[in-house]
Amino acid sequence: MKHRIVIVGAGFAGLTVVQGLKGVDCDITVIDQRNHHLFQPLLYQVATSMLATSDIAWPIRSLLRDRKDVTTLLGKVDGVDRDAREVILRHGTRVPYDSLVIATGVRHAYFGKDHWEEYAPGLKTLEDATTIRRRLLLAFERAEMSENEAERDAQLTFAVIGAGPTGVELVGIIAELAHRILPGEFRRSDTRRAKVMLIEAGARILPAFGDKLSAYAKHALSRRGVEVRTGTPVTECTSDGIVLGEEFIPTHTVIWAAGVQASQAKDWLHAKADHAGRVIVNDDLTLPGDPSIFVLGDTAHVESDGQQVPGVAPAAKQQGSHTARTIRARLTGAEPPGRFRYRNMGNLATVGRNAAVIEYGRFQMKGWLAWWVWGIAHIYFLIGARSRLFVSLNWLWSFLSGQNSARLITQKEHSPSSGQSIEDDGFARRDRD
């Protein structure tokens, strides 16, 4: 019987393992709880209606169509039976493995304030993105409908909590929407008066970048009308607003970009994990005491050159190809590559239209040139020729016309069991929270 490899999670890490195993004589099963691979670095563009969902997501089984050695299953993992060497899916199906790769990513975390999620959704999945998109766009619509000035101001206040790359990129586009794209479309409210806030508990924004780039990003955001608050942790989130120290800020649109928590892999494996729930693995990415199990990507805690490997796409891909090399070597009797070493491919983040920051070792770049480099790099990394073409056209169009595309309010948070009817309220308050 062929060696059976089960890969849980079809993100960057999981799919890179599949790629790296091309031509190896084995049976591969890919399990994911969603039917699509997601290009997460551009998810904030879906959340802000610049791109459509299908611009950055592709059916997994369509990506793996030509790999006859791969079976794709849409399923939710409930556990791993390490004695029987089987992955247990919800509804009881068991999938046997000889090698198991777990790369199930992270979710946002609220540091013990889980009830904040209702008011401050995070951004990790397509559903998260369409939820945020709907809230953002409905806030502008409600401001237009409102005849009460305080209510209108609250609707036009947008707060992003957490100033890593995701928070900075989100707030940059929200400011662009409010101050440049939407003003011509509203008649009663002035969207240019919108208050767009970036809130960071730490001392500066983009802490992973150097001081200079961080200061440039802050300046670039301020020039675009973003109010940047550093050193101010949020102490309360409600349906009516947030509390920063002594100050209450009325807002109905808050986005959480402040913290993450690894998936449940540690519980499935009964494994040791760090404070964020990442499974602590050996330096070759295997589980301590069980070399048949690999944990990769954001789900894993691993060090390289004395530093923790960051939870970024290039790290996930590098771990994926390292794992594929390890498995391939074991199957062919060759020498496994051993220790995983992370090559830092640099940091990139946009801070609005025509402005970005790039850091690669000692090399630093900022401004419009960095923005174009960022755009080209992202198009290059998007999987598939078709998507590259479409995303390029979309951006080029947005850039030249000053318009964006995907501003549709569709999905509802509480949809009735019987589907939508004309009775439904596309504007109901209950949508909001």
Added chain:
Amino acid sequence: MKHRIVIVGAGFAGLTVVQGLKGVDCDITVIDQRNHHLFQPLLYQVATSMLATSDIAWPIRSLLRDRKDVTTLLGKVDGVDRDAREVILRHGTRVPYDSLVIATGVRHAYFGKDHWEEYAPGLKTLEDATTIRRRLLLAFERAEMSENEAERDAQLTFAVIGAGPTGVELVGIIAELAHRILPGEFRRSDTRRAKVMLIEAGARILPAFGDKLSAYAKHALSRRGVEVRTGTPVTECTSDGIVLGEEFIPTHTVIWAAGVQASQAKDWLHAKADHAGRVIVNDDLTLPGDPSIFVLGDTAHVESDGQQVPGVAPAAKQQGSHTARTIRARLTGAEPPGRFRYRNMGNLATVGRNAAVIEYGRFQMKGWLAWWVWGIAHIYFLIGARSRLFVSLNWLWSFLSGQNSARLITQKEHSPSSGQSIEDDGFARRDRD
């Protein structure tokens, strides 16, 4: 004070009124319960994952951006106060009018069997389309997971009820998905074994077309693997299947394309309506006894040359421009155009890839040439240069590569109030019904 025109519904009829009033010195308010105009003739392509939602829908206020005389409101109408001449929105806002245009379309109707909607959703809105898309795609996924042959067969049975253009177009693409696009992507189940059924209570499919074209369409569908059942009304719909006469057909994916019911305009206006709830209007499209109110499009019952005007996009557009001419004439003191006359622009329907039927008076066309004419006509009528380009590229790509694009399962029917978490079950049975 300027003449105030309120238009409820931004479909083909409503937006054509706005276009026709360009340059007239008046205040226009457009009210819709959704933020987007929808190109409904292509909605079945979203439901079958050939197009993305944003390919066929555009924010209304973005379409009307340059019309400074137009205010767009996202709101749900609850009634019309004809004495005060005000439209009443949910949450109490009142919008005063001098002329009122109501063009709020139709929903699917179940002829008194409303509980069927849960098992057999209809297709009128973007949400309907994404609901159907999710059910279709999940059925293939569940067949792949299932280890029980009867269950697998039930998952791979798809029934479309109603053989008008929408039903025929839906079933044509579903057959294409099952028999041509998906087979290479599944390893355990053979999607070519899928049973794709078109069920019609009447004697033949596409009854609005001539006998010959109707017979051609039936033949073309059969050749594509569709089982066409005419003269067989559905007598029961459950979560496990449908009943046709004496026969029970196990299926979990049923789509309703059999009947429509007009929106509630008749209740708002306390007006006379026909059996399908369409408001009966004068031959100039005004409400009997109230010349300041117009009812258009699918919501109106009006005759032209002794025949009821059909509920199709060209009729809605013609009624829109007729109404704009009437209002314009009244405001300028010119002679109003009087009676509305419908010019039949012909009938078009696709019956799968490379096959369509076209009827224009005595002229008839069928086959691949008709398919290309259909494609070009639809691209031409899509609003906006950008969308034309994108839809063309998308179709060209699908045609050349044999692949389609938007096969994402995202939105859920019963989403928890607190947003999605990694705990959510992308494969839960509760999604199904």
